[in-house]
Every structure is written in C-alpha cells, then in structure tokens.
Amino acid sequence: DSGVTQTPKHLITATGQRVTLRCSPRSGDLSVYWYQQSLDQGLQFLIQYYNGEERAKGNILERFSAQQFPDLHSELNLSSLELGDSALYFCASSVEQEAYEQYFGPGTRLTVT
Amino acid sequence: GQSLEQPSEVTAVEGAIVQINCTYQTSGFYGLSWYQQHDGGAPTFLSYNALDGLEETGRFSSFLSRSDSYGYLLLQELQMKDSASYFCAVTDSWGKLQFGAGTQVVVTP
Numbered sequence: 001d002s003g004v005t006q007t008p009k010h011l012i013t014a015t016g017q018r019v020t021l022r023c024s025p026r027s028g029d030l031s032v033y034w035y036q037q038s039l040d041q042g043l044q045f046l047i048q049y050y051n052g053e054e055r056a057k058g059n060i061l062e063r064f065s066a067q068q069f070p071d072l073h074s075e076l077n078l079s080s081l082e083l084g085d086s087a088l089y090f091c092a093s094s095v096e097q098e099a100y101e102q103y104f105g106p107g108t109r110l111t112v113t
Numbered sequence: 114g115q116s117l118e119q120p121s122e123v124t125a126v127e128g129a130i131v132q133i134n135c136t137y138q139t140s141g142f143y144g145l146s147w148y149q150q151h152d153g154g155a156p157t158f159l160s161y162n163a164l165d166g167l168e169e170t171g172r173f174s175s176f177l178s179r180s181d182s183y184g185y186l187l188l189q190e191l192q193m194k195d196s197a198s199y200f201c202a203v204t205d206s207w208g209k210l211q212f213g214a215g216t217q218v219v220v221t222p
Contacts, residue, residue, distance in 0.1 A: 002155060002157070033210075035212075041214070042200060042212045042213060042214040042215050043156065043200065043202075043212040044212075045209055045210060045211065045212070048208075048209065055208070056207050056208065056209045058209065090155065090156070092156075096208075099208065099210075100143070100144050100146045100161045100163075100202075100204045100210065101146070101158045101161060102158065102210065103158070104155040104156045104157070105155060106154075106155050107155060
C-alpha cells in the first residue's frame with residue numbers, strides 16, 4: 001500500500017458524459033501527478049500540481065482539467081468523454097516538486113461505452 | 114522532444130538473469146528511474162540513477178551511462194513473482210517523468 005488513495009476504483013459511463021476522479025496523496029506529499037494508461041500502453045503524463053499550483057503539463061486534452069485543493073487532495077475532471085478515453089488513470093504523489101520517486105495510487109479504471 | 118526505447122518483451126526461466134535495456138533521447142536529462150507494474154496494479158518505484166554507474170538493491174541492479182544515453186535494469190535470481198512490466202523513466206529538467214512503453218518480463222518455471 002503506497003498511501004495514495006484514489007476513488008472510484010471503477011467507473012463506467014457513456015460518451016459525452018463528464019466524470020471526476022479523486023486522489024488523496026500520501027501524508028506529507030505536496031506534489032500530485034496524473035497519468036493515463038491505455039490498454040497495453042505506457043504511462044502518459046497528464047499534469048502535475050505542487051502545493052495547490054499547476055507545476056507541469058503533459059499531453060492533457062483540453063476536455064480534461066485538474067486541480068489541487070488546500071488539503072492537497074486532487075481531482076481530475078474529464079468531460080465530453082469519448083470511447084478513446086477508456087483507460088486506467090493513475091494518481092501519484094511525491095514530497096518534492098521534482099521527483100523521480102513517485103508513489104502511485106491503485107488507479108481508476110474508466111470505461112466509456 | 115523526448116523518446117525512450119526498451120524491448121517490448123523478455124522471457125526467461127526461474128533463477129535466470131534478465132537485463133532490460135533502455136535508451137533515451139531527451140533534453141535536460143536529470144536521471145533514469147525504473148518502475149515495476151504487475152498486471153492491473155500500480156507502478157512501484159524500483160531504482161534511480163543520476164550518475165554513471167551501477168546501483169544495487171537486492172536482486173535488482175540498475176546501470177546508467179550518461180554519455181551513451183543508455184541504462185539497464187538487471188534482474189537476478191528470477192522468481193515467478195518478478196513477472197511484470199518494467200518501465201524506464203527519464204526525469205527531465207522540468208522534473209517531469211517521461212515513461213518508456215514498458216518491457217513485459219515473463220518468468221517461466
């Protein structure tokens with residue numbers, strides 16, 4: 001158990017809908033990262049927050065947005081969902097802004113039908 | 114841009130040694146990390162190399178050559194539980210982790 005929690009574990013929704021994925025980092029970690037992993041694919045970095053501020057952005061679609069709240073938990077919002085958005089979404093956390101050692105949550109499996 | 118290359122699959126028998134190579138092209142390279150991911154599970158951190166040389170952690174070792182933009186993960190005394198995907202990841206100057214596509218290691222009895 002990494003100490004990072006993600007909810008929900010599974011999510012099934014229809015195309016065009018909007019969903020919110022939630023992540024709580026390890027106690028004391030200020031950085032939160034979001035990744036997308038499609039079937040048989042590597043981990044695609046989406047976005048990073050550090051202590052409430054956006055720190056780095058990857059190949060995140062405009063339909064996706066995220067934020068980190070004062071209590072350091074983070075939410076990833078996915079809107080106008082398409083079939084291709086079906087994937088495993090991971091949240092990770094670290095103490096530092098720039099961290100090679102990240103602790104990953106169990107992931108949220110999103111299925112868009 | 115950035116790119117990382119690693120083999121897609123490696124198969125070996127229990128007790129054997131496996132080496133997973135990773136070559137990278139990136140700007141502002143800080144270091145090379147390795148992560149393990151079992152099917153359906155979360156990636157877990159294995160090792161990190163910022164400087165040239167070999168880092169050993171139990172049965173796993175990781176090597177880096179910055180001049181060759183190359184690193185490898187060495188898995189020794191393979192066990193069935195080592196069957197998993199292994200990802201190399203580069204830390205760039207922005208502190209972002211860029212992951213390779215992963216190498217699936219299949220351990221057979």
